[in-house]
Amino acid sequence: MDYLKGVLCGLTAIILAELVPGASPAFRGISNTKATGLAILLSGLLESLFSPVFWIAAIAIFALFFAASRAGHRALRIFLFWIPTLTVCSLSAAFALLLTYFIIRF
Numbered sequence: 001m002d003y004l005k006g007v008l009c010g011l012t013a014i015i016l017a018e019l020v021p022g023a024s025p026a027f028r029g030i031s032n033t034k035a036t037g038l039a040i041l042l043s044g045l046l047e048s049l050f051s052p053v054f055w056i057a058a059i060a061i062f063a064l065f066f067a068a069s070r071a072g073h074r075a076l077r078i079f080l081f082w083i084p085t086l087t088v089c090s091l092s093a094a095f096a097l098l099l100t101y102f103i104i105r106f
Helices: 002-019 023-028 038-049 052-069 074-105
Strands: none
Touching: 002 038, 002 052, 002 074, 052 074
């Protein structure tokens, strides 16, 4: 169970660090690039992966969720760890599946 908590913390931290502070640079240079379609979005997201701000945010979010997963009180652990991590992971998985479906379908 500890491994599952660690994986959920890491996955949620990377997703939130990519979406929250990292989304604005991904869309900032759209007017200057010659790429089309998803190449614009993917290049911006890959660019933010090499940013130190992304990794600092990911480590901070990971530490918060990891501390919440170790909370002694069961209600705190449910509200501060299980609900946010499962929500973020399931919504990102649903979005990835929807995007994959649209790419295959069209």
